[in-house]
Amino acid sequence: MGRLILRRLLATVPVLLLVTAGVFTLIHLTPGDPIDVMMSESADATVKENLRRELGMDQPIYIQYAAWMGRLLHGDLGHSIRNREPVIENVGKRIRPSLQLAGLAMAISLIIATPIGILSAARRNTSVDRVGTSFALFGICMPNFLLALLLIFFFGVKLRWLPISGYTDPLEEPWLGLRSLVLPAITLGLALAAVVTRTLRSSMLEALSEDYVRTARAKGLSEWRVIRHHVLKNALIPVVTVLGLQLGTLIGGAVITEYVFALPGVGRLVVDAVFARDYPLVQGVVLLIAVGFILSNLLVDLLYGWIDPRIRYR
Amino acid sequence: MAGSIRGSDIAEPAPAIARAVTAPPMRERRWVVLRHAARTRLAPLGVVVMLAALVVAVLAPIVSPHDPLKQNLGNVLAKPGRAHLLGTDNVGRDVLSRVVWGTRVSLVAGLGSVAIAVVAGGLLGLLAGYAGGQADGLVMRLMDAVLSFPPLVLALALGAVLGAGLTGVVIALGVVYTPTFARLMRGQVLTITAREYVEAARALGAPGWRIAWHHVLPNAMAPLVIQASLSVAFAILAEASLSFLGLGIQPPGASWGSMINAGRGYLQQAPWIVFGPGAALFITVVGLNFVGDAVRDALDPRLRT
Secondary structure: OHHHHHHHHHHHHHHHHHHHHHHHHHHHHOOOOHHHHHHOOOOOHHHHHHHHHHOOOOOOHHHHHHHHHHHHHOOOOOEOOOOOOEHHHHHHHHHHHHHHHHHHHHHHHHHHHHHHHHHHHHOOOOHHHHHHHHHHHHHHHOOHHHHHHHHHHHHHHHOOOOOOOOOOOOOOOHHHHHHHHHHHHHHHHHHHHHHHHHHHHHHHHHHHOOHHHHHHHHOOOOHHHHHHHHHHHHHHHHHHHHHHHOHHHHHHHHHHHHHHOOOOOHHHHHHHHHHOOOHHHHHHHHHHHHHHHHHHHHHHHHHHHHHOHHHHOO | OHHHHHHOOOOOOHHHHHHHHHOOHHHHHHHHHHHHHHHHOHHHHHHHHHHHHHHHHHOHHHHOOOOOOOOOHHHOOOOOOOOOOOOEOOOOOEHHHHHHHHHHHHHHHHHHHHHHHHHHHHHHHHHHHHHOHHHHHHHHHHHHHHHOOOHHHHHHHHHHHHOOOHHHHHHHHHHHHHHHHHHHHHHHHHHHOOOHHHHHHHHOOOOHHHHHHHHHHHHHHHHHHHHHHHHHHHHHHHHHHHHHHOOOOOOOOOOHHHHHHHHHHHOOOOOHHHHHHHHHHHHHHHHHHHHHHHHHHHHOHHHOO
């Protein structure tokens, strides 16, 4: 297991380097002068020059990159142009709602997807299966901003059961906090639930056709015991992979969901930074998200090795 | 005991035989036919949706009942009715006409970005798989780096620096989808270059580019076509998401995502502003998914679920 961790960690180094290069280049892809874009043409020339110097943009590009990397290695991701605060502090303030939303969405997706996926596979080609696969298709094709608006329309506007926007920290006010996160978490969780349902159904169907299932049935075990003890354990491995792969979708979805429900999370921070043309903040947040994404994928890889011992010895 | 019979190798076909004996053959046959029809009827439905979207996009100036940009402040938030089938928006523009013109934007974005990804990813994958060595390492690490970004976040960041507008969004989504095609193509090339006919071409003295172009590329295209047909629907969704956030086509131009965003402030008084483009988007994506699944089943029956 130690060798697996080391091998995977080493493999992420070149990718991380390329990611930093990509994020650094981002600001230089701007058509025209990025300083003009960030500050509007009418801004004072001295102010513009100061910003150019502050961002090191008066230097050759390789020196800019080296300096930027040097600062990165010291944990300095730069400062927001708008509020002058370090990127890390900007993200630090916003991370809690995002993590709460992602956690709740993942929980909701598993609560929905597990029974549907199992029933769909166990009752293949019946009306139960058709309902399950239709649900998965609906979840995959439904844009989450549209789903968010439908939920707001029915549960917020028509029925007035839940708040339609805003955020209360569940750690401070548990009831109000949970109420403020329910609709965003369903919005985010449903698409994930659809993907998990599809994966669980097909991996269960595959496991159901294995010899060990036939043996278990031959022993006279009830169908439920066969599914619980023999099929489900093996069918869950691809689900873990999919959950890992879907982290990107979850983060992307969080951008939209936080925007629609006015949640003060990291996703909302990216959108605000993009529209304020606060490129140092965009760079910093995108880099942090990418690193978080790489590390969580690494974690999923290792988890995979832990769940399925065969992988450790490959 | 029942379990043991069902589980044994010899007894596997038993339930089918039992059904055949107990159920009337005609009824059984009808069920089989119906079941097959249920499974295959979705593909023609998808094709109809896709063709309808294409026709509407191409003939938008003819089929659009009103000017999509013409405001009528005396008739704002009008309910769906005979004059305006999907109602009017907050400045009195006809929602149906804007949905019709939005079809063009969605299809251009979906097809354009996937075309960029197929060409760029295909060529990069061909280079990586065929050249091998350092070129392979460099290209694939580059693709890994692109895949390290959550797709929407990358598209958002690229769209932001490329500037709001359809071109920026198409390029951004093209970049986001490129690694998928590069990986697919590389895998195909590695398999195909090990085949006998490539070795034969090599033995006959054919130059590398000729082998790559005439022997490897045509044989490696099937998985790319499958992936492309599945990706178009997701690219349309992604364009709508970016437009919803304000990065796509700019006002007063019509795109489904931006229309939904503009309508969310009027959800209580005029939900049709959101539901019109929302339904168009959902139906198109579902239809394209059916087509994508059918293409996959036709070209690679092993992947059938």
